[in-house]
Amino acid sequence: MALPVLIAPSILSADMKRLPEEIKSIEPFADWLQIDVMDGRFVPNTAFPLTQVQTIRTTLPLDIHLMVEQPAEYAREFLSLHPRNITFHAEAVRKTDDRRALLQAIRKGGATDTVGHVRRVTAGIAINPPTPLSDIADVLGEVDLLLVMSVNPGFGGQAFIPSVLEKVIEARRKHPALMIQMDGGIDASTAPLCIRAGANNLVSGNFIFRAADRAKAIASLRSSV
Numbered sequence: 415m416a417l418p419v420l421i422a423p424s425i426l427s428a429d430m431k432r433l434p435e436e437i438k439s440i441e442p443f444a445d446w447l448q449i450d451v452m453d454g455r456f457v458p459n460t461a462f463p464l465t466q467v468q469t470i471r472t473t474l475p476l477d478i479h480l481m482v483e484q485p486a487e488y489a490r491e492f493l494s495l496h497p498r499n500i501t502f503h504a505e506a507v508r509k510t511d512d513r514r515a516l517l518q519a520i521r522k523g524g525a526t527d528t529v530g531h532v533r534r535v536t537a538g539i540a541i542n543p544p545t546p547l548s549d550i551a552d553v554l555g556e557v558d559l560l561l562v563m564s565v566n567p568g569f570g571g572q573a574f575i576p577s578v579l580e581k582v583i584e585a586r587r588k589h590p591a592l593m594i595q596m597d598g599g600i601d602a603s604t605a606p607l608c609i610r611a612g613a614n615n616l617v618s619g620n621f622i623f624r625a626a627d628r629a630k631a632i633a634s635l636r637s638s639v
């Protein structure tokens with residue numbers, strides 16, 4: 415039975431001068447809102463420091479994608495926003511113990527609200543196109559989300575790299591219930607390839623924010639045909 419496909423627009427491609435309106439324009443149709451946090455060191459770009467993300471108001475769950483060299487430090491900071499998910503890059507955390515510690519720190523960061531119900535923050539690990547799935551064999555069975563990048567991170571509007579689909583197929587075969595997210599160059603033509611390979615969470619920036627009809631653009635990503 416196919417898992418439902420979540421759509422997470424990436425606001426890296428939105429009009430920063432009209433960010434509240436841009437978020438409102440996709441809110442009714444999207445599932446998560448992806449925030450691309452970049453430190454200018456792990457990737458050659460900087461984006462979305464905590465101070466900027468603190469000003470964002472949205473009904474959508476926040477999906478924090480840490481493209482940073484020190485994800486543990488950033489995760490601690492961003493947990494204060496009570497996000498739905500925080501994903502760090504395997505390329506930035508090389509040791510299994512450190513990966514495990516960070517996964518645990520993210521999960522434990524969930525807030526207890528008034529009725530004592532702990533809101534769970536899920537923890538994800540991301541791999542760039544050149545990184546093999548075997549690089550994360552140590553923790554793949556323990557993560558809540560796997561992000562398979564289909565572009566080299568740092569900028570929106572890049573071309574989809576189809577060879578990464580092999581990693582999605584393999585990960586889905588090994589972990590039938592895992593949330594597998596893909597990010598980079600996802601539009602109405604590449605989304606079906608991702609879904610058929612086994613992805614059930616798609617990040618898209620330029621395709622959505624360049625579309626005149628964003629409801630239609632988001633709906634087109636959910637179809638695997």
Ligand code: DX5
Pocket residue numbers: 424426427448450479565566567568569570571572597598599600617618619620621
């Ligand atoms: C790239 C970011 C992606 C990017 C996606 O480093 O991680 O989230 O914003 O944008 P598109 O969909 O335009 O490739």
